[in-house]
Amino acid sequence: MDELIGTQRPHRRLTDADEAIAELERAVPGFRSLRRAAPQAFDWPALEAALGAPLPADYKRLCELYPVFVLGDFLSVHRPVPGRERDWPQGQQEDLETVMEWCEDSDPVVPLHPYPAPGGLLPWGGSNQGDFFLWTTSPAGPQEWTVTVASRNGAWWHYAGGLVQFLADLVGGAPEPWGLPVVRPGCRAW
Template sequence: MTSIDRLTRLCPPPADPPPVDWDAVEATLGFRLPEDYKQLAATYGPGAFAGFIRIFHPHGITEWVNLTGSVPTTMQEQLQRDRAAGRPVPYAPRSLFAMGVTDNGENLFWITEPRDDPDPWHLTVNEARGPGWYTFNGALTEFLASVLSGETDVPQFPVTLRQAATAFVPSAPHASAPPSPGSTPLPPDTNVIREWARANGYDLPPRGRVPAAIIDAWTEANHAE
């Protein structure tokens, strides 16, 4: 059984994910993508696994979760600054391509070595608000199937993830459309929401999922501003 087959058994995909023009996507990025990622994106479309892990998609509903958006470049620049400041970055920043995020603010990266042969790429996860990194020696679909089945325990992920439903929840319909005028996309680091929540009197722990009510309150407040 392939890893994508195993994943679809754990998390049934939606009935009608949007088609992807992979030639256009790879031309925009300037490099080829792993075949297992293209299978994943074509099978599921944009959305979240277990309400926690969001893999970037060419039809991501905001720039924060769009594979061809600004986040991968922004993250590379941040990692270069971190390494220059002496903070631990276990791989050359330019070899790390951000392709996912959790609702707790951890980032998932491909280790793009060798650059011209994407199928063997492994992935690594950094800690949202700390120096920790975790590397998974396998492909993205293998990682998702292993984490969601409980076989792999990522130190940066909350223990409650293993108790969560393994369902895949698609993003809102017509996810390829740009956000409506005046909408407020979520920041890539949920620490922004956490800091706002504490400053506004919400009782919120430093780790774990940000409750939907607090996300809605942050969105409403920032839209109003």
């Protein structure tokens, strides 16, 4: 990590998962058309037991309502495969190793550590340019987790909101995309 730029805050933090999803649907034209007719079932208790922590409600709702997608031909959200939820934490291991290396190479005022360290960083997405999008976990619970952006070019920053609100705000241009390209409001399903 070369530089921890700072923290950006949403105008109002959305804590309701459905409200955050609605905001993402407003921000991304055509996104609503990708929505499943019925939510997809995941074994969240099995995944969370394997991970060792509960996950934020907005993330789980996003996975249940939408297929795998790419936002702005740039960013994708990591997600479990139904029926193989216990494998998801193992799949994150390679990303966690990279995050550990980046954290070890840094010298920020406030040290950053990968999950499962208290307040550790847990990857939830990536870009086609090698950027990481992470949760900064919190012992206060998953609804208090915020977003950390680890840009491949060395710029790191925090967003004091949840994952789905971050996606909506990033596409809508609310935060400065420090170290990232402008993310266009398009999407495509995989």
